[in-house]
Amino acid sequence: MTTIDTADATCTVLSPEDDGWDEARATFNLLDDQRPELIALPRDAEEVAQAVALARNAGLRLAAQGTGHGASSRDTLAGAMLVNTSRMTDVEIDHVARRVRVGAAAKWEHVAPMLSERGLAGLHGSSLDVGIAGYSMGGGIGWLTRRHGLQANAVRAIELVTAEGALVRTDAEHHADLFWALRGGGGNYGVVTAIEFEVVDVPELTAGSFFFPVDRTAEVLRTWTPLLPTFPEELTTWVTVIHFPPTPDVPEVVRGRSFAIVMAAHLGGEEEARRLLRPIQDLGPAMDTLGTQEPIALGTLAMDPESPLPYRSTTALLDGLPDETIDAVAEIAGTGGSLAMLQIRHIGGAFGRRPADAGARATIDGEILVFGLGVPMDAASDAAVAAGLGALDDVLEPQTVGEYPNLVEHPVDASRFFDDATWQRLRAVKAAWDPEDRVRGNHHVPPAAEPAA
Ligand SMILES: Cc1cc2nc3c(=O)[nH]c(=O)nc-3n(C[C@H](O)[C@H](O)[C@H](O)COP(=O)(O)OP(=O)(O)OC[C@H]3O[C@@H](n4cnc5c(N)ncnc54)[C@H](O)[C@@H]3O)c2cc1C
Numbered sequence: 001m002t003t004i005d006t007a008d009a010t011c012t013v014l015s016p017e018d019d020g021w022d023e024a025r026a027t028f029n030l031l032d033d034q035r036p037e038l039i040a041l042p043r044d045a046e047e048v049a050q051a052v053a054l055a056r057n058a059g060l061r062l063a064a065q066g067t068g069h070g071a072s073s074r075d076t077l078a079g080a081m082l083v084n085t086s087r088m089t090d091v092e093i094d095h096v097a098r099r100v101r102v103g104a105a106a107k108w109e110h111v112a113p114m115l116s117e118r119g120l121a122g123l124h125g126s127s128l129d130v131g132i133a134g135y136s137m138g139g140g141i142g143w144l145t146r147r148h149g150l151q152a153n154a155v156r157a158i159e160l161v162t163a164e165g166a167l168v169r170t171d172a173e174h175h176a177d178l179f180w181a182l183r184g185g186g187g188n189y190g191v192v193t194a195i196e197f198e199v200v201d202v203p204e205l206t207a208g209s210f211f212f213p214v215d216r217t218a219e220v221l222r223t224w225t226p227l228l229p230t231f232p233e234e235l236t237t238w239v240t241v242i243h244f245p246p247t248p249d250v251p252e253v254v255r256g257r258s259f260a261i262v263m264a265a266h267l268g269g270e271e272e273a274r275r276l277l278r279p280i281q282d283l284g285p286a287m288d289t290l291g292t293q294e295p296i297a298l299g300t301l302a303m304d305p306e307s308p309l310p311y312r313s314t315t316a317l318l319d320g321l322p323d324e325t326i327d328a329v330a331e332i333a334g335t336g337g338s339l340a341m342l343q344i345r346h347i348g349g350a351f352g353r354r355p356a357d358a359g360a361r362a363t364i365d366g367e368i369l370v371f372g373l374g375v376p377m378d379a380a381s382d383a384a385v386a387a388g389l390g391a392l393d394d395v396l397e398p399q400t401v402g403e404y405p406n407l408v409e410h411p412v413d414a415s416r417f418f419d420d421a422t423w424q425r426l427r428a429v430k431a432a433w434d435p436e437d438r439v440r441g442n443h444h445v446p447p448a449a450e451p452a453a
Helices: 023-024 045-060 112-117 130-139 176-188 214-230 270-276 296-298 325-334 379-397 419-432
Strands: 012-014 038-041 061-065 082-084 091-094 099-103 155-161 166-171 191-198 205-213 235-243 258-266 310-317 343-345 369-373 400-402
Touching: 023 038, 023 082, 038 045, 045 061, 045 082, 045 155, 045 191, 061 191, 091 112, 112 296, 130 176, 130 191, 155 176, 166 176, 176 191, 176 310, 176 419, 205 214, 205 270, 214 235, 214 258, 214 325, 258 270, 310 379, 325 369, 325 379, 369 379, 379 400
Parallel strands: 038 082, 061 082
Antiparallel strands: 012 038, 091 099, 099 191, 155 166, 155 191, 205 258, 235 258, 235 343, 310 369, 310 400, 343 369
């Protein structure tokens, strides 16, 4: 255990030999093996400031983590202190103002049930296990995005400890440059201590899934794809291929079986949802779970993995899905392939609308988002997963118009996620607030040579 070189310091800081080290450096992807020099476990903003001071004194870089869901896209932690904020999960909800304030490591599961009870929902993604901080700062997309836009656009304030150790509150009126950069530039600007954001009314929700045997994937996709232009923004549908493992934690009805699943969330009544989805129903699903739901149902609709697992993934934003691509995708996702899950998400609508006061990541291009995932258990299956993901990339390449950074789960040159003007502005703000490049978020933004004026 390291003593912080600051008077009256209380923050717990672990060294590799300390109890709790492996738990504190763990991530959601069990293939990650983060090895920082030290790990701080602050309980509040004051302790975050203590940790930042210690890192500065020790000449260490800084990287923050709340849940470890987005760790795979970060560079090495050699020479860095990991600030693990997992103890900072405070939640304050103002139901009347539809406004929420959370600590740095609050997950969507910490707010969604309370919101749902009052007919409200946050703009969360497919899994409530994901942390609000990393999700929001990378963009944040889910079932309500076609109608309500990205979560980054719903953020109203972010508080952080800067690389210099100052506790700063940013919003539209205060440090607006930094507030802009945090909403898209992620964890590159300091250690975030709290986030405030707006949530939306969900007066009526119909949600559920149509399950088809996996050998009908191409037929399902050929029926689904032409329907997309007819769907209103209130309806979001995905086709997800899942090979459910034969393990006891999986519900018996799907255990060990493989399906092409049309998942739907409709901000409206069941009759209208069924009318819009009639061609899918007419295919005769093996199971149909569509029905009236509370907003909390959106947290499990995608059937994402809920516990840490070893995995590799790939993703792409597409401008369409022609029939020849559908056939190749169905082949790769099928029973002979190596992918455990393939999500094909309909996007568009408010994904492409930029609000006036937006940050660095306000919109996402394309009509369809693909996310494929494989679970290697040994060297042989690792090679098969890599081949399957590579084949998927090749097949999608002609339709690919970009990538959504939150789902790019390996280190890349982050300039590819932004137009040049946005990238240069992100680098200028970085130079103004962290010229020594001390803070390393996932998808690194390096400082510009000259700080912003
Ligand atoms: C099962 C699963 C489902 C997902 N579904 C979706 C989805 O539907 N839509 C979507 O948009 N994304 C989705 N994601 C991606 C997710 O949004 C990213 O992985 C995101 O980075 C997770 O944020 P986190 O805070 O939970 O993770 P962490 O690993 O804790 O943080 C990720 C990054 O955020 C930054 N960060 C976190 N905390 C702080 C802090 N206190 N200060 C400064 N920087 C910080 C850092 O750069 C850090 O590297 C999913 C991920 C998983 C694993």
